[in-house]
Amino acid sequence: MLATSALAGLAAAAGLRPGPAAAGPSPRFSALSAFATGRGAPDPALAERALAQLMALDPDFGAKLGALQSAVDASGAADIDAFLATGPGAAERETLTTITATWYLGYTGTADPSKESDDATLVTYRGALMWEPTGSATPIPTYSQHRQNYWAEPPSGIDAD
Amino acid sequence: MAQDHDADVIVIGSGTVGSNAAYELAQQGKSVIILEAGVRIPRWKLIQSFRNSPRRTDYNGPYPDEPWAHTSASHAYVQNDGDFAMVANFLKLVGGSTWHWGGATWRFIPDDFKMKSTYGVGRDWPISYDDLEPWYDRAEYEIGVAGNLHEDQSGTRPGETWPPRSRDFPMPAQKNSYMLDTFAKAIGPMGYEVVAEPSAMMSGSYRGRPGCVGNNNCAPVCPIGANYSGVFHADLAVEAGCQLITGATVDRIEKGPDGRIASVRYKSSDGTEGRLSAKAFVLAAHGYESPKLMIMSEVGNSSDMVGRNLMPHLGLGVDFFAAEAVWPGRGPIQQGAIFSHRDGASRARHSGIKHAVNNFVPNEAMTKRLLSQGVLGSELDRRIRHDSARYMSLYSMFETLPDPANRVQPGPLKDALGNPNIRLTYAADGYCRGAIDPCIADFTAFVQAMDGETLNMSRELANHDHIMGTTIMGNDPTDSVVDGDCRSWDHDNLFVVGTGNLPSSSVVNPTLTAVALGIRAADTIAKEV
Numbered sequence: 001m002l003a004t005s006a007l008a009g010l011a012a013a014a015g016l017r018p019g020p021a022a023a024g025p026s027p028r029f030s031a032l033s034a035f036a037t038g039r040g041a042p043d044p045a046l047a048e049r050a051l052a053q054l055m056a057l058d059p060d061f062g063a064k065l066g067a068l069q070s071a072v073d074a075s076g077a078a079d080i081d082a083f084l085a086t087g088p089g090a091a092e093r094e095t096l097t098t099i100t101a102t103w104y105l106g107y108t109g110t111a112d113p114s115k116e117s118d119d120a121t122l123v124t125y126r127g128a129l130m131w132e133p134t135g136s137a138t139p140i141p142t143y144s145q146h147r148q149n150y151w152a153e154p155p156s157g158i159d160a161d
Numbered sequence: 162m163a164q165d166h167d168a169d170v171i172v173i174g175s176g177t178v179g180s181n182a183a184y185e186l187a188q189q190g191k192s193v194i195i196l197e198a199g200v201r202i203p204r205w206k207l208i209q210s211f212r213n214s215p216r217r218t219d220y221n222g223p224y225p226d227e228p229w230a231h232t233s234a235s236h237a238y239v240q241n242d243g244d245f246a247m248v249a250n251f252l253k254l255v256g257g258s259t260w261h262w263g264g265a266t267w268r269f270i271p272d273d274f275k276m277k278s279t280y281g282v283g284r285d286w287p288i289s290y291d292d293l294e295p296w297y298d299r300a301e302y303e304i305g306v307a308g309n310l311h312e313d314q315s316g317t318r319p320g321e322t323w324p325p326r327s328r329d330f331p332m333p334a335q336k337n338s339y340m341l342d343t344f345a346k347a348i349g350p351m352g353y354e355v356v357a358e359p360s361a362m363m364s365g366s367y368r369g370r371p372g373c374v375g376n377n378n379c380a381p382v383c384p385i386g387a388n389y390s391g392v393f394h395a396d397l398a399v400e401a402g403c404q405l406i407t408g409a410t411v412d413r414i415e416k417g418p419d420g421r422i423a424s425v426r427y428k429s430s431d432g433t434e435g436r437l438s439a440k441a442f443v444l445a446a447h448g449y450e451s452p453k454l455m456i457m458s459e460v461g462n463s464s465d466m467v468g469r470n471l472m473p474h475l476g477l478g479v480d481f482f483a484a485e486a487v488w489p490g491r492g493p494i495q496q497g498a499i500f501s502h503r504d505g506a507s508r509a510r511h512s513g514i515k516h517a518v519n520n521f522v523p524n525e526a527m528t529k530r531l532l533s534q535g536v537l538g539s540e541l542d543r544r545i546r547h548d549s550a551r552y553m554s555l556y557s558m559f560e561t562l563p564d565p566a567n568r569v570q571p572g573p574l575k576d577a578l579g580n581p582n583i584r585l586t587y588a589a590d591g592y593c594r595g596a597i598d599p600c601i602a603d604f605t606a607f608v609q610a611m612d613g614e615t616l617n618m619s620r621e622l623a624n625h626d627h628i629m630g631t632t633i634m635g636n637d638p639t640d641s642v643v644d645g646d647c648r649s650w651d652h653d654n655l656f657v658v659g660t661g662n663l664p665s666s667s668v669v670n671p672t673l674t675a676v677a678l679g680i681r682a683a684d685t686i687a688k689e690v
Contacts, residue, residue, distance in 0.1 A: 081539050093535065104532070107215035113219035113222065126212075130525060133543070133546040138549070139376060143376055144375045146375055148365075150491065151492030154339040155491070161550045
């Protein structure tokens with residue numbers, strides 16, 4: 001792992017285009033992740049991890065990314081909402097949902113604690129995007145960053161909720 | 162001079178009850194060895210495990226589950242052959258299963274101790290509430306319980322402090338969350354009252370533990386130790402001089418020629434074995450494991466009641482969207498209870514009921530739901546906030562009655578040490594099912610009070626992680642396992658402690674009652690060894 005990273009760094013420093021065996025996430029996956037989530041490109045290390053896990057779960061995932069990219073390109077949509085408004089096909093929506101779920105939930109696969117084991121694998125805990133919309137009101141469980149009894153009052157801005 | 166015994170007292174199990182008993186004995190100058198099947202794990206490692214797992218609602222997830230110390234995470238380890246799958250989550254490590262709990266530290270009320278004579282169902286205890294009250298007090302001050310003095314927890318004595326108390330809680334109750342206050346105001350006009358749940362999640366620092374700051378991760382593991390767990394008393398016991406041996410699974414309680422217990426035999430995962438003797442023995446290995454070990458060892462079972470009378474708390478749940486934002490997830494994961502059916506004449510016909518309000522951050526459940534509905538793009542962010550702000554969930558707990566047919570036994574499978582798994586036989590009866598309709602009526606009123614949109618309101622009973630009755634106490638040696646002091650009827654130096662002692666289940670979490678009984682048993686032992 002360390003050796004691979006070092007080699008990739010050397011290639012970049014030399015201005016060489018990484019070969020097919022180079023480490024790092026697929027640019028397509030990173031770009032589609034940014035598109036699906038409406039945010040900047042994901043952390044490369046997390047994207048590499050997520051993509052490897054998604055490929056392991058679904059060997060056709062690379063082809064599905066390609067199909068989604070083609071559909072996005074063909075639509076001419078500038079962002080995810082514009083693309084959704086064009087009525088993408090079921091297959092493209094499914095791939096979009098997989099990408100979105102990965103970044104919002106912070107894991108790949110389906111977590112099912114009712115079973116003894118499942119195919120879910122972590123991508124990120126604190127970095128899961130599902131925490132962002134409520135960040136002003138609730139903690140990411142484990143460390144609240146708030147003082148005791150903060151919960152007795154409603155969060156500021158509740159009137160807008 | 163050669164010692165006659167390895168210790169004055171051997172305690173089997175380092176959970177909350179065993180550790181409190183061991184600490185009490187050490188405080189009274191007794192030499193104590195604690196044998197624990199699991200290991201000691203620092204809190205930070207458990208937090209790390211939690212955050213590295215995608216199974217965030219798996220309360221056993223961060224904890225070890227070893228071939229030689231299985232927990233309920235190994236599904237084959239707990240086998241059900243009754244008509245109701247009765248698995249209670251439990252752990253094996255120093256501190257026991259209170260590592261992952263909601264900190265609910267209720268007392269039983271006086272009527273819970275005399276179900277047969279008051280309501281004609283179940284059993285009476287061999288001791289009364291008044292007998293146990295001084296040890297409830299001790300247990301609350303050992304643990305550090307935050308609660309409201311002036312509250313009626315029976316639902317039938319408005320304006321009274323009930324159950325009666327000899328003094329106030331060691332700490333005042335935490336403040337209610339905005340959500341809980343909003344809900345209480347909404348259901349108040351319908352005749353429902355929300356009372357504070359006495360909680361081991363501290364409202365201020367206590368015995369070296371910090372006050373709760375609302376990390377909202379009480380289960381699977383409190384990150385800062387504001388929520389009590391048995392590990393605090395395991396550590397206190399060691400500081401007081403107890404010897405704690407971890408990775409030591411007791412597989413035999415051995416009788417001497419006089420019928421008293423002489424020694425225990427244990428095995429470790431590294432292949433070592435040991436045998437230790439003592440003047441008295443405290444079996445505190447959990448509501449499933451303690452009776453299993455007694456049956457394996459052929460001790461204390463002249464009544465054939467060991468492992469029988471298994472009583473869980475069963476119950477229902479409801480979740481819904483309130484019309485307005487209430488913001489669950491601020492504060493600890495649970496607060497408050499509603500006792501519309503805890504006590505009173507209906508208990509002669511059907512189970513008492515406790516309703517409680519969940520307060521966990523709901524983002525993951527909301528996000529999964531929205532994704533399954535096809536919500537994507539910027540709408541997803543908007544809806545996560547909207548739905549998370551309005552999500553509410555409640556759960557109910559129904560008491561169950563002691564029935565010898567409901568039982569735990571050694572199972573047919575073997576673990577890595579050659580010890581049997583756990584076999585459960587449980588059937589839910591009509592007394593318990595009789596609480597379904599009144600519970601659903603309450604749930605319907607709760608949703609209505611919040612102008613809510615119901616998501617799930619199931620009539621299917623689910624079990625909670627509470628186990629009672631399996632080492633039942635009583636007045637009659639022919640139909641109980643221990644007497645009112647938790648002493649085995651068959652071996653006068655064997656004390657069996659834990660929630661398994663309880664002859665009635667009430668509707669409240671049983672841990673505090675078991676700790677009170679454990680400290681009381683330790684006081685009895687201390688006079689004799």
